[in-house]
Amino acid sequence: IRHLREAADLDAENATLILDTARELARLTGGREVKKLPTLRGRTVVNLFYEDSTRTRISFEAAAKRLSADVINFSAKGSSVSKGESLKDTALTLQAMGADAVVIRHGASGAPHRLANWVDGSVVNAGDGTHEHPTQALLDAFTMRERLGRLAGLNVTIVGDVLHSRVARSNVVLLGTLGAKVTLVGPPTLIPVDITNAEVSYDLDAVLPASDVVMMLRVQHERMSASYFPSAREYSRRYGMDGARMRRLPEHAIVMHPGPMNRGMEISPEVADSPRSTIVEQVANGVSVRMAVLYLLLGGK
Ligand code: CP
Numbered sequence: 001i002r003h004l005r006e007a008a009d010l011d012a013e014n015a016t017l018i019l020d021t022a023r024e025l026a027r028l029t030g031g032r033e034v035k036k037l038p039t040l041r042g043r044t045v046v047n048l049f050y051e052d053s054t055r056t057r058i059s060f061e062a063a064a065k066r067l068s069a070d071v072i073n074f075s076a077k078g079s080s081v082s083k084g085e086s087l088k089d090t091a092l093t094l095q096a097m098g099a100d101a102v103v104i105r106h107g108a109s110g111a112p113h114r115l116a117n118w119v120d121g122s123v124v125n126a127g128d129g130t131h132e133h134p135t136q137a138l139l140d141a142f143t144m145r146e147r148l149g150r151l152a153g154l155n156v157t158i159v160g161d162v163l164h165s166r167v168a169r170s171n172v173v174l175l176g177t178l179g180a181k182v183t184l185v186g187p188p189t190l191i192p193v194d195i196t197n198a199e200v201s202y203d204l205d206a207v208l209p210a211s212d213v214v215m216m217l218r219v220q221h222e223r224m225s226a227s228y229f230p231s232a233r234e235y236s237r238r239y240g241m242d243g244a245r246m247r248r249l250p251e252h253a254i255v256m257h258p259g260p261m262n263r264g265m266e267i268s269p270e271v272a273d274s275p276r277s278t279i280v281e282q283v284a285n286g287v288s289v290r291m292a293v294l295y296l297l298l299g300g301k
Contacts, residue, residue: 137170152179
């Protein structure tokens, strides 16, 4: 494949190849002394971020550098975007500087698809609007497989503000491709009607005992209309993951969150900091998975 615009760009074989490659790259570069590999020496990766990010932007930068690529970080804030320059003209400018891959985060759903028509290099979606965030889904799948040993047949429960969640959309597609069963749980106003390959429940307590994985989603206040949202206290009471709910899970089950978290809203500190939480592992795994994506898209040697 040339681009990773959405999870549907990956069939089971390609997705598994990325996860296996990430594991091998983690083995080669992991440990206390992080080693660099020469595989992308002479290649240029541009991080084109129109929306804020901590984890994704830094981990793509770390991933590219660990593969010895040159990295250009572009943030819309402080750029000529403030003078009205379009995405296309920005992309062509970066193209002229010799980008082999453009990693894009943008507030508009579909921006990576449009970008792929304008640049010669590979396009990687780092989150577009409420549409998709495929490398987050890959690092989530990697984390599940590392912790639980498999993906096929897992019961994965995704909880909360699904409506605005590009993480949820990518996870539903990728986990379906890899044979896991997904159940979406949240207030009826925050469950979209267009996701068809997942079960839906409005009762979190009912689904917990059969869940292998519970993925809590951030409540995206910045994308929220007041009419969608119950009060914070009501939301937390019905859909928040606290210690009591965590103890309803099977012993082997894990609790995930893509970050950033609203501690005390969708997840309590007791759960976020517990041994069942994979939140910090997800961040570390993100570097290995993004290395694998860049390596495979750019044909690293
Ligand atoms: N999970 C995630 O995309 O986090 P950032 O917004 O910090 O990149």
